[in-house]
Amino acid sequence: MATQKMLKFVSLGKEMPTKRDATMRSADFHEIYREFAAEKAAEQASRCSQCGVPYCQSHCPLHNNIPDWLRLTAEGRLQEAYEISQATNTFPEICGRICPQDRLCEGNCVIEQSGHGTVTIGAVEKHLTDLAWENGWVLPIKPGVERAESVGIIGAGPGGLAAADVLRRKGVQVTVYDRYDRAGGLLTYGIPGFKLEKPVVMQRIEQLEKAGVQFVMNCNVGVDISFDAIRGQHDAVLIATGVYKARDIEAPGTGLSGIVKALDYLTASNRKSFGDEVAEFDNGTLDAKGKRVVVIGGGDTAMDCVRTAIRQGAVSVKCLYRRDKANMPGSQREVQNAEEEGVDFVWLSAPRGFVGSDHVHGVIVQKMRLGAPDASGRQSPEVIEGADYTEPADLVIQALGFEPEDIPGQWDAPDLAVTRWGTIKADFRSHATNLPGVYAAGDIVRGASLVVWAIRDGREAADAILDYLAQAPAVAAE
Ligand SMILES: Cc1cc2nc3c(=O)[nH]c(=O)nc-3n(C[C@H](O)[C@H](O)[C@H](O)COP(=O)(O)OP(=O)(O)OC[C@H]3O[C@@H](n4cnc5c(N)ncnc54)[C@H](O)[C@@H]3O)c2cc1C
Ligand code: SF4
Numbered sequence: 001m002a003t004q005k006m007l008k009f010v011s012l013g014k015e016m017p018t019k020r021d022a023t024m025r026s027a028d029f030h031e032i033y034r035e036f037a038a039e040k041a042a043e044q045a046s047r048c049s050q051c052g053v054p055y056c057q058s059h060c061p062l063h064n065n066i067p068d069w070l071r072l073t074a075e076g077r078l079q080e081a082y083e084i085s086q087a088t089n090t091f092p093e094i095c096g097r098i099c100p101q102d103r104l105c106e107g108n109c110v111i112e113q114s115g116h117g118t119v120t121i122g123a124v125e126k127h128l129t130d131l132a133w134e135n136g137w138v139l140p141i142k143p144g145v146e147r148a149e150s151v152g153i154i155g156a157g158p159g160g161l162a163a164a165d166v167l168r169r170k171g172v173q174v175t176v177y178d179r180y181d182r183a184g185g186l187l188t189y190g191i192p193g194f195k196l197e198k199p200v201v202m203q204r205i206e207q208l209e210k211a212g213v214q215f216v217m218n219c220n221v222g223v224d225i226s227f228d229a230i231r232g233q234h235d236a237v238l239i240a241t242g243v244y245k246a247r248d249i250e251a252p253g254t255g256l257s258g259i260v261k262a263l264d265y266l267t268a269s270n271r272k273s274f275g276d277e278v279a280e281f282d283n284g285t286l287d288a289k290g291k292r293v294v295v296i297g298g299g300d301t302a303m304d305c306v307r308t309a310i311r312q313g314a315v316s317v318k319c320l321y322r323r324d325k326a327n328m329p330g331s332q333r334e335v336q337n338a339e340e341e342g343v344d345f346v347w348l349s350a351p352r353g354f355v356g357s358d359h360v361h362g363v364i365v366q367k368m369r370l371g372a373p374d375a376s377g378r379q380s381p382e383v384i385e386g387a388d389y390t391e392p393a394d395l396v397i398q399a400l401g402f403e404p405e406d407i408p409g410q411w412d413a414p415d416l417a418v419t420r421w422g423t424i425k426a427d428f429r430s431h432a433t434n435l436p437g438v439y440a441a442g443d444i445v446r447g448a449s450l451v452v453w454a455i456r457d458g459r460e461a462a463d464a465i466l467d468y469l470a471q472a473p474a475v476a477a478e
Contacts, residue, residue: 041127044120045073047111055108056121061452062088062095066105066121073124082132085125090162090455091204093133094187096126098196099452100300100331133203141211143171149469152177152234154221157185158451159442160240161204162458163465164213170466174213177230179220182274185242187451189267192304194311198273227411231438236465239424239433239440240458241407243448247400249296253354260286262301262399269308288314292392294363295319296351297399303334305397306343317343318391322350322368322381348381352388354396362390402448423447431461432468439465 048070056066065084072081085092101107101122112118132138150173153160161183164174182188184201209215219225221241231237246261248254268278268286280286288309295305298321309317319338321328324347328335339345352366367387370379404422408414417425417434424433424440431439441457443449 037123037127037130040120041073041124042076045070045124047119048074049111051110053110055110055113056105056119059108060105061450061456064088064092064105064125069128070119070121070124073128078128078131079135079137082128082137085128086132086138089125090165090459091158091451092125093129093200094158094196094204095452095455096122096124096129097200098191100333100450102331102333104452138207141165141169141207143169143211145171147171147173147469149173149235150175150233151236151238151465151469152230153238153240154178154227154230155185155238155240155242155442155444156180156183156205156215156217157240157242157442157454158187159242159454159458159461160185160238161208162455163238163240163441163462164208164458166459166462167465168208168211168213172466172469175216175234176213177216177219177221177225179218179224181217183215183217189270190263190301190304192266192269192308193273194307195304198270222407222411227413236437236439236468238431238458238461238465239407239438239444240442240454241405242443243402243404243423245403245405246398247403249351249398249400251351251353253356253360256354256356256360257285257358258356258360258394259354259396259398262295262297262305262397263402265397266301266304266308269312288312288317288395290315291394293317293395293397294391294393295397295399296363297321297401298323298328298330299399299401300330300334301401302397302399303330303338305399306338307334307341309395309397310338310341310343314395318393319343319345320349320351320363320365320391321345321347323370323379324348327370327378346391350381350383355390360393360396362392363396365389365391402443404444404447407444421447429460430464430467431457432464437468 048067050067050071054067057063069081069084089095099122105121106112106118109118151167153164153174153176156176156178160176164176167174180189183205187196187201221227221230246263265286268281271278272281289312291314293309293314295302302319306317306319348368349365350368352364354360355362355364365388367384368381369384371382372380374380406422407424408416408418415435419425424444426433426440426445431441433440439461441461442454446453
């Protein structure tokens with residue numbers, strides 16, 4: 001029972017859950033936390049010192065007016081606080097849940113810097129918007145005028161959806177194309193439900209559908225429809241396709257069954273939460289239940305994999321990372337969550353190969369030490385020879401990050417300029433590519449990044465598209 005994990009929450013004189021442990025379903029946690037959310041939000045908001053140097057605001061990619069909505073929350077003026085918080089953020093309830101606040105707003109809170117613990121800005125933002133949905137403060141999108149111009153958006157992730165929201169509010173006709181069956185991009189199929197409950201994402205997509213945004217799903221651009229055809233149908237196009245090519249491990253034994261890619265594993269788990277039939281989950285291939293799981297990687301995707309495996313009932317979950325804890329790319333808060341839930345981190349370790357006849361039985365682990373700094377200033381991991389050992393494993397999940405696919409090649413668009421990393425080249429303010437009327441936003445421009453940056457890019461690109469349409473309304477894309 002979830003309530004077994006309780007402690008006295010002194011200031012409220014009530015019982016709060018101590019932590020999100022593996023036996024506690026996220027739904028249980030949110031249900032329990034909910035009772036306290038209003039009091040906790042007010043208490044946290046009143047801790048803001050209104051310091052006059054809002055580093056929190058400048059370190060939020062959306063420059064949310066955090067001090068003002070914290071002040072209004074502390075005063076109990078919750079609807080006004082919500083109005084301010086949503087003025088700069090298309091999906092505040094999503095950012096409140098999944099922004100790595102320790103690296104953004106909260107990490108730069110003056111109270112945190114002075115050693116007294118940050119104001120929990122993200123939790124207040126989430127609370128305000130959840131409350132807004134419940135109380136009908138989130139109004140339907142109703143454009144004042146309908147305009148003739150249309151914009152095609154390729155990719156229904158946060159970047160594409162944020163742009164769709166801005167454009168539709170201005171009366172532009174918007175069609176979103178996506179190769180998945182559900183919209184949301186990584187919000188829907190990447191990020192696990194215990195961090196971001198799926199109904200929270202779906203209610204935003206429904207809001208856009210009701211506003212007249214057309215969604216063309218199961219439509220893989222470059223396969224089901226050409227990029228040229230999309231350009232021909234719309235006055236402007238936004239590319240917001242994210243990055244999906246998984247980095248592979250090059251080591252003997254990688255072809256063994258039981259070695260899977262992180263996104264396949266997480267997508268299967270998310271699909272099950274929607275009630276879908278997923279053959280590779282149902283036959284056990286992508287299910288960690290009863291298995292010794294080894295996850296390779298140290299980023300946020302690796303953290304999502306280890307925490308999902310714990311929830312699926314893995315016998316043990318180990319995370320191999322080639323540097324040490326201080327040098328992990330992922331959020332320290334996520335590492336702490338994973339450790340509390342029982343994940344065993346094996347620092348300074350990398351796979352040399354995999355053992356097994358047909359199915360994987362173990363990972364040959366080579367031990368590392370940190371050597372001289374490389375060009376970026378980070379200490380490079382070096383192999384300690386003779387220290388290898390075999391870590392038993394029934395399921396190995398590779399979570400080494402993502403790269404862009406070859407968009408110009410796949411879309412027969414050789415003129416679309418890309419960087420040497422394969423990301424699309426776009427102006428950093430207007431997000432315009434080198435092709436007239438074609439814009440790009442989110443991970444496909446930045447490389448694997450964050451939801452909040454994709455939202456910012458999508459909003460900015462939509463503003464630039466509106467300017468473009470205003471300047472040359474009669475000029476359709478070539
Ligand atoms: C496992 C995981 C966990 C993460 N956790 C967090 C987190 O906790 N917090 C955070 O801030 N960020 C997190 N991120 C990063 C975040 O999800 C991304 O930065 C963000 O989703 C990027 O948004 P986007 O709109 O650019 O692309 P995406 O969300 O990737 O959406 C792109 C969409 O384009 C579609 N698409 C691609 N190619 C085509 C095509 N040819 N035709 C049609 N459609 C196409 C895809 O199907 C997809 O729906 C996580 C990422 C992963 C992988
Ligand atoms: S959007 Fe993210 S960074 Fe900005 S205030 Fe909200 S939680 Fe913090």
